[in-house]
Amino acid sequence: MTPNLSIQSQTMELLVSYRHQPTIPLRNRLVSLNMGLVRQVAYRIARQCAEPYEDIQQCGCLGLISAIERFDTTQGYAFSSFAIPSIRGEILHFLRDHTKTIRIPRRWHQLYQESLKVRPILAAELSRQPNELDMANQLNLSLQEWSLVQLAASNRVPLSLDLHIYSKSSTPTSSAIPLAETLIDLRDQNRKSHHEEYIDLINALKKIEKETNKAIQLVYLKQLTRKEAAKKMGVSPTTISRRITYGLKELRGLLK
Numbered sequence: 161m162t163p164n165l166s167i168q169s170q171t172m173e174l175l176v177s178y179r180h181q182p183t184i185p186l187r188n189r190l191v192s193l194n195m196g197l198v199r200q201v202a203y204r205i206a207r208q209c210a211e212p213y214e215d216i217q218q219c220g221c222l223g224l225i226s227a228i229e230r231f232d233t234t235q236g237y238a239f240s241s242f243a244i245p246s247i248r249g250e251i252l253h254f255l256r257d258h259t260k261t262i263r264i265p266r267r268w269h270q271l272y273q274e275s276l277k278v279r280p281i282l283a284a285e286l287s288r289q290p291n292e293l294d295m296a297n298q299l300n301l302s303l304q305e306w307s308l309v310q311l312a313a314s315n316r317v318p319l320s321l322d323l324h325i326y327s328k329s330s331t332p333t334s335s336a337i338p339l340a341e342t343l344i345d346l347r348d349q350n351r352k353s354h355h356e357e358y359i360d361l362i363n364a365l366k367k368i369e370k371e372t373n374k375a376i377q378l379v380y381l382k383q384l385t386r387k388e389a390a391k392k393m394g395v396s397p398t399t400i401s402r403r404i405t406y407g408l409k410e411l412r413g414l415l416k
Contacts, residue, residue, distance in 0.1 A: 167193060168239070168240070168383040169384060169388065174190050175228070175239060179233050187228055190228050191224055194239070194240075195221075197224065198223075198224050199217065201247045202217040202247075215254070216251055216254070220248075220250060223247035223248070223249060223251065224243055224246070224247055226246050226250065268312050269313075271301070272309050278299065282294060292306060365377065367414055368411065368414075371393070372403045372406060372407035375389060376407045376411070378392060378393070379400070386400045
């Protein structure tokens with residue numbers, strides 16, 4: 161969900177004011193104006209975990225405040241694009257620090273606990289250790305669901321990132337490496353990807369006509385309305401729209 165142009169414009173004006181003279185009332189206005197970003201992220205995450213929505217939203221507000229404090233109005237980025245990762249990051253840090261184990265569906269947890277009681281009884285009746293089909297039948301489950309119950313139970317405790325592992329290609333003399341070193345930092349990859357795309361865009365903008373370049377930057381990078389951009393450039397909104405239409409078409413060709 162992208163904020164409408166009115167919210168974007170008000171946010172940018174307040175951020176510029178806050179950058180020059182930060183005050184609590186001004187920051188509170190920025191938080192109130194951009195609470196939609198917090199609700200958007202909090203709602204999506206709340207649907208995937210068991211933590212109360214109110215706690216998640218409160219953490220998201222801390223991420224929004226952090227974004228307000230760190231946002232550089234001179235860089236030309238949209239505030240929403242900068243704030244959403246900060247909001248999401250604050251919420252995920254909270255979940256990481258406060259959720260001790262991975263939660264599995266309650267029914268599966270109950271079935272697994274029941275299986276621990278049933279297994280020795282069934283082994284005594286059969287005079288052997290029950291196989292997976294025996295256990296599934298005893299619990300009135302399909303073999304597939306019983307497999308899922310076991311898989312969920314075995315994975316409910318997260319592995320330590322300090323755990324040393326061997327890769328499939330390792331030889332007997334190979335040294336183990338920490339699990340953390342095998343994981344991809346998606347946030348770092350996204351930052352690099354966004355930075356590269358931004359550089360490509362800036363380079364492409366330099367190749368188009370100067371006034372068209374300025375019109376596009378005012379509307380899409382500075383987030384002014386077309387009417388505001390027209391006033392700033394001393395032309396009509398129609399002229400701004402025409403320049404943007406032509407410029408975007410030219411940019412698409414350059415960015416291919």
